[in-house]
Amino acid sequence: MSPQRAARLTAALDPRAAARRAWEAVPAAGQLAVAATAAYCVAHFALGRAVPLLAITVCLSSLGFVRDARPRRVLETAFGLSVGVALAEVVLVVAGRGVAQILIALFVTLLVARALQAPPAIAVAATAQSAIVLLLQLPAGGTWARSVDGLVGGGMALLATALLPRDPRHAAQRDADVVFAGLRRAIDDLARAFRTADPGAAASSLATLRALQPAQSDWTTTVDSAVAIARISPLLHGRLDELRGQRRLVDGIDLAVRSLRTIARRAEATLADGRPRPELAQLVSVIGQVSGLLGRSVREPGAAALARRDLVLVAERLDPRVLTPGASVSDAMITVLVRPIVVDLAVAAGDDAAAVRSRLPVLG
Incomplete structure (x- = not known):
């Protein structure tokens, strides 16, 4: 029996996991x-x-x-x-x-x-x-x-x-927790890769980001279902704006994950020279902190405002000449690749894309 099948069988026979699945199915x-x-x-x-x-x-x-x-x-x-x-x-x-x-x-x-x-x-x-x-x-x-x-x-x-709608918010929150937990692991690995010049950590980050796709698809399906039900259900109609906000969050995180995969691939090749990049590590860590705030916003809507504030501050400094003066073209390109991530996360937090782009330094 393969390790994957053994793990699935163990999970299926775990009494606590079975009880949790039954409770979630109520x-x-x-x-x-x-x-x-x-x-x-x-x-x-x-x-x-x-x-x-x-x-x-x-x-x-x-x-x-x-x-x-x-x-x-x-x-x-x-x-x-x-x-x-x-x-x-x-x-x-x-x-x-x-x-x-x-x-x-x-x-x-x-x-x-x-x-x-x-x-x-x-x-x-x-x-x-x-x-x-x-x-x-x-x-x-x-x-x-x-x-x-x-x-x-x-x-x-x-x-x-x-x-008699199934309240979709709890399922959406569970799906969001899975996505944000994986995103946090990936960002931590990527920051560690830049901090310690470890291409293996960058590869691990890329693998985690790729493995997030099924969880992202589940989250998208759950939120789409929730929005559609709330449109016709008098019991959930009052939650429609909240659910639409989470749909915006789903889209923003999906775009950010795609961009992070590009950065992780580039980092794996760039770090082959064995030179640490503490400035890039710090930049990636800040993105991770903002992502954590967005994860909290699923249950605490006020956290989205904190994320918007932090993202504006990050956007204003996203100039390779400021963050990584004298850096190579490859290092500068990583800073440039962070710019669309900041915009996507800001939109996910409820900000206007044009307003955030206007805060980005002009490159030239």
């Missing part, structure tokens, strides 16, 4: 359970279905135990599943029940789902719903009763998204 589990039960009640008590299986399965599949809970994704999933149910009903009406009919219905459902540009997972889920229709006995409500049940399940999923 909001989603509660939403799914309430919505599916409500879909059952509507179909059973209001519409008279004895066993409204599809109302429950479509509702659960539409909401899903997924990070991306945007209303659009829920709607697309509910529509795709309802199409699968309806196609199976059509096959039953036209050709009856049998093995050949199952083959035709499954094949056609897959093709229609892909023609409608449904993601592969939704296409397969729609086909599974189609199979359920073909295998179960006709309900008391008639041929199209199961299509109605599917619509009930999809509609209840949409209602739950708006009226």
